[in-house]
Amino acid sequence: MMRFMLLFSRQGKLRLQKWYTATAERDKKKMVRELMQIVLARKPKMCSFLEWRDLKIVYKRYASLYFCCAIEEQDNELITLEVIHRFVELLDKYFGSVCELDIIFNFEKAYFILDEFLMGGEIQDTSKKSVLKAIEQSDLLQEDCKESHTKIFAL
Amino acid sequence: MSYVGEKTLTALPSLLSLDSQPGPAKLSSTSKLGNLIRGITELTSKHEEEKLIQRELESIKEQVSSPNTSMRQMKELMVRAIYCESLGYEASFVYIHAIKLAQQGTALEKRVGYLAVSLFLNESHELLLLLVNTVLKDLQSTNLIEVCMALTVVSQIFPKEMIPAILPLVEEKLNHPKEIIRRKAVLALYKFYLIAPNQVQHIHNKFRKALCDKDPGVMTASLHIYLQMIQENPEGYKDLTGSFVNILKQVVGGKLPIDFNYHSVPAPWLQIHLLRILSFLGKNDLRTSELIYEVLDESLRRAEMNRNITYAILYECVKCIYTIHPKSNLLEKAAKCIGNFVLSPDINLKYLGLKALTYVIQQDPKMALQHQMTIIECLDHPDLIIKRETLELLFRITNAQNVVVIVEKMLEFLQNSPDDYTTIDLVGKVAELAEKYAPDNEWFIETMNTVFSLGGDTMQPDIPNSFLKLLSEGFDSVEEDRKLRLFAVDSYVSLLQGETRKLPQCFLQVISWVLGEYSHLSEDHNRSTVLRLLEKLLDMKQTSSETKCWILMAMTKLCEGTAGVCVAQQVSETYISSMDTVLRQRAQELQHLSQDSELREEVLPRDSGLDPMEIDSSLSFLDEFVSGALAAGAAPYKPPHQRQEELAEAKVLSLEPYGLALPISMSSCSITDRHSPTPLSMSSGLSGDSTDVSHRAGLKLDGVQRVWGRDGYLAKKESVEEAAPVQGLTPVHSPSLQNEGDGSHSQTPTPTPTPEPDREKEQLASSLFFGVSSQSSVCLMGKPDSTFNRRRKAKVQAPGVTEQLSSSVAPVSNAVDNLLCNNLQDSNINSVSAASSKQTCELSPRVPAANGTCNTDCGLPESDRKRSNLSISRDNGLVDADSALSEDQGSRSDLCPSSYLPAELCGLYRSEIAPLCTAHSLELSACHVHQGDDMILIIFISNSSDSQVLQIRLDLKSEQLKVTCVSDSSVENIKSHTVAVYQYSLAVKRPGVDVEVDGTLSFLLPAGTPQTKHFSYKLPLTAFIRPLLISTEEYGTMWLGFSHEVKQNLTLVDDGCEPLTFTLNLLKNRLQLHLVEIIGLEGILACRLLQNQPCLMHCRVHAGALAVWLRSPVPELPDCLVYHCQRVLQEK
Helix, strand or coil: CCCEEEEEEECEEEEEEEECCCCHHHHHHHHHHHHHHHHHHCCCCCCEEEEECCCCEEEEEEEEEEEEEEECCCCHHHHHHHHHHHHHHHHHHHHHHCCCHHHHHHHHHHHHHHHHEEEEEECCCHHHHHHHHHHHHHHCCCCHHHHHHHHHHHC | CCCCHHCCCCCCCHHHHHCCCCCCCCCCCHHHHHHHHHHHHHHCCCCHHHHHHHHHHHHHHHHHHHCCHHHHHHHHHHHHHHHHHHHHCHHHHHHHHHHHHHCCCHHHHHHHHHHHHHCCCCCCHHHHHHHHHHHHHHCCCCCCCHHHHHHHHHHHHHCHHHHHHHHHHHHHHHHHCCHHHHHHHHHHHHHHHHCCCCHHHHHHHHHHHHCCCCCHHHHHHHHHHHHHHHHHCHHHHHHHHHHHHHHHHHHHHCCCCHHHHCCCCCCCHHHHHHHHHHHHHCCCCCHHHHHHHHHHHHHHCCCCCCCHHHHHHHHHHHHHHHCCCCCCHHHEEEEEHHHHHCCCHHHHHHHHHHHHHHCCCCCCHHHHCHHHHHHHHHCCCCCCCHHHHHHHHHHHCCCCCCCCHHHHHHHHHHCCCCHHHHHHHHHHHHHHHHHHCCCCCHHHHHHHHHHHHHHHHCCCCCCHHHHHHHHHHHCCCCCHHHHHHHHHHHHHHHHCCCCCCCCCHHHHHHHHHHHHHHHHHHCCHHHHHHHEEEEEHHHCCCCCHHHHHHHHHHHHHHCCHHHHHHHHHHHHHHCCCCCCCCHHHHHHHHHHHCCCCHHHHHHHCCCCCCCCCCCCCHHHHHHHHHHHHHHHHCCCCCCCHHHHHHHHHHHHHCCCCCCCCCHHHHHHHHHHHHHHCCCCCCCCCCCCCCCCCCCCCCCCCCCCCEECCCCCCCCCCCCCCCCCCCCHHHHCCCCCHHHHHHHCCCCCCCCCCCCCCHHHHHHHHHHHCCCCCCCCCCCHHCCCCCCHHHHHHHHHCCCHHHHHHHHHHHHHHHHHHHHHCCCCCCCCHHHHHHHHHHCCCCCCCCCCCCHHHHHHHHHCCCCHHHHHHHHHHHHHHHHHHHHHHHHHHHCCCCCHHHHHHHHHHHHCCCCCCCEEEEEECCEEEEEEEEEEEEEEECCCCEEEECCCCEEEEEEEEEEEEEEEEECCCCCCCCCCCEEEEEEEEEECCCCCCEEEEEEEEEEEEECCCCCEEEEEEEEEHHHEEEECCCHHHHHHHHHHCCCEEEEEEECCCCCCCCCHHHHHHHHHHHHHHEEEEEECCCCEEEEEEEEEEEEEEEEECCCCCEEEEEEECCCCCHHHHHHHHHHHHHHC
């Protein structure tokens, strides 16, 4: 099971965080700080997996954003890389070639997509289409965002 | 996605300007959030940011509390508040409004409200209770989106104790017509299962329904629950194996809708999940594994594409193959797969390959040889993660021959180790290797010096403890001990003469103890030199007061002669007025003892290391004082609970909190505590001179291949007749050829020309992998080293009992065996196996002969196959002779293992013989026998195949028990259809509710492949409990002496007339206690834990329940015993 997922920028700004197990606020901050430091210090050609505390860390950099997941001992690192990749694909599809600014300005949307994709630390839906469909259905209710419909329907 | 970067830059101006881009993404920057974000990016200092956010929060605060704010505005405010929180500024005033928004808003506002709640609050936040009602309402909503949101938030964050309130509604959703709702409901239940498993126990059959759901998504979701449940209890779900295999077959065969494909691979997540489930089901279970083999083969075949995602599946397949019951052709494919990973240019795959290699290397050390060049390269890899993993791998294959090189590599890594976590771990490993395999004293001491200076004060305290213990206990030869100590002293003196400021405190403590104890051995350094060096340490400002205590202790031992006394006086005067009481006491001691040399001789006798210190935890030396005080009219001491009880009785009102109503949950929560050891901190200055180091100073042997047995190097025997193939140097050698090499026992290696380029690396390789495979142990025979053998021995076996056992019991058991089987003539070649094979008999051949099939499966080149056939037939010849022998015994004996019980144990009370595991044709079973005050564990290994199984080695270890081999465990070969019996004596080291022995069985298949198999045997602590026959008076004095106490209320079993007597008798009979006396409403019982650790029990009927106090000198014992009492009474 995934324990948490972090998105942070190359400058060390946390963009998104999702915790799937109960963690105290103070520990969260400490872990985030520590992990960011470790991951940001790593060079591009290095291994995407780390062993950190009792967890395994899987991270990947997309442009200026780092996607970083913590998984448990028995979990599969490679498939976690694919989880990250699928999440990026979803964001990309939803925002239309996503960039960091999309996530900064629309972080709540990014959270909604993540919630639709992962639930309780496990993959909920692996089909790209159905995740976006669920988001789209909720978005339909949003009268004030007309452009978004046209965009979504165009997909 | 590198274009994203450029895009970000080009998008920046347009985003921050007024013209907003169309699309769902681009939020208009005229919005307030947009302004806020833009404002922050424009700021230059942290201080300004702080000011801006504070202003923002002020305005949010004002607006949220205004009654005129609409829900729509509230949603917008909430998003801003989330943003501020994500920057690290607290906005706790909006939490309640987030809940309100989730409650009152329309769907979209609700969604933001729920999101805010899940981001702001954690599972134990009190405001969450206010959410329960909202969730309840939304779960019943007809709007699908609201139901979805409620299920999402429930799986994300929900108070555990409120689960029952919503459970029926979530359960109902399992029948919902929409699959998305069913899927989310299943995942929500999964979450409940994780945080409160007993709450969802009653709906297990509904999980089955979800598993059979027509929608693959719902089925996939249900697998999460199954994975968890099967992991906890594989036995309960074996019947589902077929279904899981079928599902996997369909998935692999591409039967799922195309929607589930990921990069044209069918449902990889589902595949991986199923593989994990199957590996749990097939673990240690031949029959289930047989169902799985085919689909694994299929998965491996299908996954052969060069995609990232297929590697994920392959990796999981490999893990599964190595977890379930082994099958040779799959193992071969898996090994090839690991090879591909290791050799891959992709660094992630290489890393996983190394990891897999680390995992399988113990089962198959030859894998290391195959990949030695890659391993060497990885050892110098710039990425520390890779390097670290390589060291881990090397750690697993360390033996006496390569220890020097490997430890050097590890220390090198440690020099620039990045973090404490790694340091602690690696330092521990180096220390372990050094203690086990050190080739000589100098190397040992120097390595430990590096360990201490690198590990610093972060390392685990048992490292210095066991090091000191090792020094003080010594080995067999006095001369060798003296040399080791002397070398340590010399090395420390020269260390102290250099720069000392950088040395960690714990190293200084070790140094001062060693110098205090053993400087007299050295003739080069007189005591005053050492004293002066120590004094210098005292003056350093880095030295902690704890270390100072150690130093003062050392000085006390050393101050002799006028110069010494002078230094001592000076020092003690400085510290005699210290604020630290311990330090002050040490200074006092130093002052007095330096003046009175006779007294010092008595208090601190030289070379007293071997005498065990007696610690009187009962403080019996105070008895006189106590009785004096009592005589003078003082009130007798009452422990707190008794006082409280009396108080409660006097006032009628009970001041104690109610005991938990459910004894089960009570015991289950105390179990976790029970396992925590009570470490004896020896690093305190008080115990600086004691040699009774921590309880748990024993070696951790997990993960280390056992190379040394009681009879010396274990691989030595088979290596005698073998030539010395330096296969370590020939990476081009094909693996199958190597396999054959040791299968046929006679092959001389053809010298393969080594590829030119890297001589240096090869040299490293040959030193690293030396002695890894059993056949390359040439040097061993030439160099029967003795020091480290002894060192290991001294470490592993506790002095005293064990040593005596190992020296005297072996011949005895041989004699017993001879007695048993004196009618059988031994015609065996192998003298070691004689003892056991004599008592063997034929087993019904249930398992088909394995060796023939697995040899032909391998697909060897023609020439090799011929040779292997040859070797088989030769083996068969052997087998024939043996089976003829055993057949004629077979007619005389039974088939079941119980008939192999050694004669002296027959008729004694013993447990059922329980099967432990099966490995190829070997079946292990075990039972424990109560032999007076000894607990004997008997392990039967029966070989049901038609061929002999060679080089059997059985290693037992346990954290809680001391395991001593009683029988001659060097039985190495088990002939076909025979049973070998191993005896171990068990004693409790650290009590637990149940105690467990972990074992490793390793053996050589007829084909020559070494195999290992792990198993464990659990027995309840009650097996070690015996009645303690004492009188009431004795009980009284003992009671006062014990310090560890546990109190518990137990249920009183009522048989109608005398509930107390009945209950106590029940406990007495079931747990083997001694009922000392029953007086009125109270009763006392006594028992002892083998060998001789008493536990006393005082019971009293109080308010319809049985209040019980237990006391014992052993910290964990009362707790464990109370658990068993509960169990007994519950069963009743």
